[in-house]
Amino acid sequence: MGMTAIEKILAKNSGQEVVRPGDLVVVQVGTSVLYDNNFVPSIWREILKVHDPDRVVVVFDHRVPAKDIISATAQKTGRDFVKKFNIERFHDVGAKQGISHVLVADHGYALPGSVLVCGDSHTCSAGVFNCAARGTGAPDMFYAVTKGETWFRVGETIRYDFEGALKAPVSMKDVFLHIADTYGSHANQNVEFGGGALPGLSINARRTMTTMCAELSAEFATFEPDDVMLDYVRERNPAPFEAQYPDEDANYLARRTINLDEMEPLVALPDTVLENSQKVGEVAGTHIDQAFIGSCANGTLDDFAAAAAVLKGNKVASNVRLLVTPGTQNIYLEALRHGYIETLIEAGAVVTNATCGACGGGHLGVLAAGESCITASTRNFKGRMGDPDSKVFMGSPATVAASAIKGTIADPRDFVN
Amino acid sequence: MEFIGKTWKFGDNINTDLILPGRAQLFTESEQLRCVFEGNRPGWIDEVAKGDVLIGGHNFGMGSSRPAARSLRNTGLACMVAESINGLFYRNCVNWGFLALECDGISTAFEEGDEAKVSFEDFTITNSRTGDVLQSRPVPDILLNTMKAGGVLPLLEAEGLIAAAE
Numbered sequence: 135m136g137m138t139a140i141e142k143i144l145a146k147n148s149g150q151e152v153v154r155p156g157d158l159v160v161v162q163v164g165t166s167v168l169y170d171n172n173f174v175p176s177i178w179r180e181i182l183k184v185h186d187p188d189r190v191v192v193v194f195d196h197r198v199p200a201k202d203i204i205s206a207t208a209q210k211t212g213r214d215f216v217k218k219f220n221i222e223r224f225h226d227v228g229a230k231q232g233i234s235h236v237l238v239a240d241h242g243y244a245l246p247g248s249v250l251v252c253g254d255s256h257t258c259s260a261g262v263f264n265c266a267a268r269g270t271g272a273p274d275m276f277y278a279v280t281k282g283e284t285w286f287r288v289g290e291t292i293r294y295d296f297e298g299a300l301k302a303p304v305s306m307k308d309v310f311l312h313i314a315d316t317y318g319s320h321a322n323q324n325v326e327f328g329g330g331a332l333p334g335l336s337i338n339a340r341r342t343m344t345t346m347c348a349e350l351s352a353e354f355a356t357f358e359p360d361d362v363m364l365d366y367v368r369e370r371n372p373a374p375f376e377a378q379y380p381d382e383d384a385n386y387l388a389r390r391t392i393n394l395d396e397m398e399p400l401v402a403l404p405d406t407v408l409e410n411s412q413k414v415g416e417v418a419g420t421h422i423d424q425a426f427i428g429s430c431a432n433g434t435l436d437d438f439a440a441a442a443a444v445l446k447g448n449k450v451a452s453n454v455r456l457l458v459t460p461g462t463q464n465i466y467l468e469a470l471r472h473g474y475i476e477t478l479i480e481a482g483a484v485v486t487n488a489t490c491g492a493c494g495g496g497h498l499g500v501l502a503a504g505e506s507c508i509t510a511s512t513r514n515f516k517g518r519m520g521d522p523d524s525k526v527f528m529g530s531p532a533t534v535a536a537s538a539i540k541g542t543i544a545d546p547r548d549f550v551n
Numbered sequence: 552m553e554f555i556g557k558t559w560k561f562g563d564n565i566n567t568d569l570i571l572p573g574r575a576q577l578f579t580e581s582e583q584l585r586c587v588f589e590g591n592r593p594g595w596i597d598e599v600a601k602g603d604v605l606i607g608g609h610n611f612g613m614g615s616s617r618p619a620a621r622s623l624r625n626t627g628l629a630c631m632v633a634e635s636i637n638g639l640f641y642r643n644c645v646n647w648g649f650l651a652l653e654c655d656g657i658s659t660a661f662e663e664g665d666e667a668k669v670s671f672e673d674f675t676i677t678n679s680r681t682g683d684v685l686q687s688r689p690v691p692d693i694l695l696n697t698m699k700a701g702g703v704l705p706l707l708e709a710e711g712l713i714a715a716a717e
């Protein structure tokens with residue numbers, strides 16, 4: 135019996151011929167990404183030895199520029215660590231600033247067939263590159279950085295095949311909400327994506343999907359390798375790699391086909407995305423106070439383009455604050471060059487610097503009790519973006535933009551075809 | 552290793568923002584402790600006592616990588632037993648040294664306040680009131696030893712890889 139893509143990656147990096155669901159494997163870590171939360175005083179423990187500084191990336195993203203003294207202290211600690219161990223791949227506040235998972239993609243840090251760990255739950259994002267990428271806790275990161283290895287429990291794999299093509303303004307966010315709504319939790323399972331639609335799906339679109347798989351509680355999310363992905367990595371990183379293709383007789387817990395032609399805009403209701411979405415028309419008219427587009431899942435140039443297409447020539451409703459946060463400063467610059475920033479600001483949006491920002495309720499758009507937000511970001515848990523008595527609906531960037539114009543949840547197809 | 556304690560029940564999909572809200576992320580450990588379950592169960596933190604046992608539903612701890620398992624450990628809970636534990640949260644239980652088991656049927660076998668006897672030798676959980684004995688999934692030695700040792704930080708300290716706690 136063959137192996138799925140993730141099983142082959144885990145086998146390769148644990149020095150075994152075969153791994154099976156139920157196994158516990160110890161793997162070599164190719165890339166460890168430390169981020170500002172790891173350096174917070176209540177978490178950080180001074181690292182005395184680094185296994186291999188060339189395998190470490192350091193990013194400040196959750197609260198940049200520092201929003202308060204504790205954030206500033208954490209970042210100072212991080213800078214000292216970078217200096218002490220001569221970490222070359224360092225993304226401080228400035229031109230290289232951005233959200234870790236977006237930077238990992240844009241710089242080709244996640245090599246196909248390798249293992250990547252980071253102390254943030256949306257690390258599964260890099261699974262788009264056929265990488266065993268997993269969010270871990272802070273102690274895990276101290277272990278990986280000092281010893282160069284970590285452990286994983288091997289779960290069963292669910293395979294999704296995408297067929298057909300997305301029709302704008304429907305996006306991968308809507309496809310994700312469809313999967314989360316239809317199939318619910320994937321706890322302790324891996325997710326593998328492939329199918330005939332792959333060549334037509336941008337890396338940004340695919341990465342929205344792998345990033346959001348954290349919300350399915352998936353262990354790993356991987357895409358089957360194809361030329362679009364392999365060329366994308368090669369253009370950014372000259373290092374050699376061995377992509378891992380699933381075997382033809384791989385054993386999947388289930389195989390499901392998603393016809394992209396049939397997708398339509400969905401909105402997740404507050405508190406969870408699992409079995410909790412409705413067609414946008416069914417919640418249209420729901421009051422909102424804030425609209426947010428950003429995060430590791432939806433802060434890409436594609437997302438700016440989608441928002442600008444809806445907002446062009448329109449104005450944000452007077453009762454709504456529309457906040458847009460790019461994934462990296464480089465995306466900000468690209469969006470500026472494409473004219474998207476001008477369109478957004480003319481419409482009444484506030485465009486912030488690249489950071490996790492409002493997604494985690496940390497800064498740059500925190501909700502008060504009783505307020506409602508529609509977000510194109512990662513997570514809509516109770517209290518996620520502020521007060522526990524605030525509400526977070528989730529939709530695509532186009533749906534969020536349309537809702538900002540109307541002042542209530544709205545269908546993006548009313549604005550673009 | 553065996554614990555006998557009073558149980559507190561929580562449902563399915565208890566997420567990390569409930570266990571440890573985002574607003575507490577920059578707080579000290581003791582400040583974080585005060586915020587545990589403030590959104591879904593305000594006041595619980597004053598009721599839970601050392602040695603109590605948390606009974607969870609499916610996918611306990613879904614969500615973020617934040618040190619929510621450390622906060623639960625700091626409440627004085629002896630351990631937790633859930634129907635299933637989210638993969639990331641499970642890692643954090645192991646690595647922060649919070650003893651945790653997964654056991655089918657646990658949430659229906661207990662009513663809140665029942666006394667539980669939890670064995671980390673044979674991985675059984677006994678309800679003192681009903682006499683029911685449930686068998687949880689065994690924990691691999693490598694992970695159990697880390698949990699019992701208080702997580703990976705003491706191990707890394709002992710190897711001289713990280714500095715001792717201040």
